[in-house]
């Protein structure tokens with residue numbers, strides 16, 4: 001069956017995605033395709049992920065993507081995936097995985113989303129953010145007027161942690177080099193970190209918690225050649241948004257994404273006047 005949205009203009013689709021993201025705050029409940037808001041606003045207790053930048057030991061010379069053709073960048077990413085990540089046993093997460101989840105998207109994407117680690121659906125399919133949280137991330141991307149193919153989506157660790165627990169510091173450290181090399185090749189203009197593990201993993205373990213730091217532009221430390229100074233926007237992880245599904249949380253995420261859109265020169269379409 002055809003998705004009726006295919007007949008809509010790009011602007012109309014984007015507006016619908018914004019409405020979906022913001023849900024009942026902007027839409028009558030009867031038209032809101034998302035489930036109703038959860039009552040609780042309590043913070044989940046999650047251990048912090050400490051990733052000393054010094055734990056990263058680059059393997060071989062840095063390959064910087066800026067100036068390389070899209071084809072070269074795609075090949076470079078593919079080589080890391082096929083030759084290194086798929087057979088990787090650098091940490092214990094290799095033992096529980098069905099397959100690795102390298103990440104996907106445009107090898108020249110101006111915008112990279114960094115999540116935590118694969119969940120069950122991701123482990124099954126080999127693709128990042130394809131479960132429930134992934135559906136919400138797709139909506140966030142659509143609300144920005146972009147498609148998943150136009151951005152790059154990646155995780156701190158490429159293998160699923162057992163029971164979807166937060167990856168341990170040693171696991172993040174073991175996997176960190178792959179992420180940094182992906183970022184070097186993609187050379188994004190902006191990185192959005194989704195939740196605490198990605199934010200602390202990239203900005204440092206002493207970074208404030210996500211509820212305080214979200215919405216505040218940060219600058220990527222020089223974790224590896226070419227990466228220093230990339231603007232980072234921390235925001236809530238979509239799984240957190242699903243869990244604490246309040247208009248306030250959704251509006252905060254949308255406000256963070258709008259800051260990213262402004263930085264990338266993307267506009268929010270205005271509603272059709274008629």
Ligand code: URA
Pocket residue numbers: 115116117118119122127128129130131133134155239
């Ligand atoms: N959560 C993540 O952080 N990453 C995924 O790929 C899926 C869910």
Ligand code: SF4
Pocket residue numbers: 085088089090091092093094100157158159171174175
């Ligand atoms: Fe290797 Fe990363 Fe998987 Fe650990 S999580 S086994 S470091 S690919």
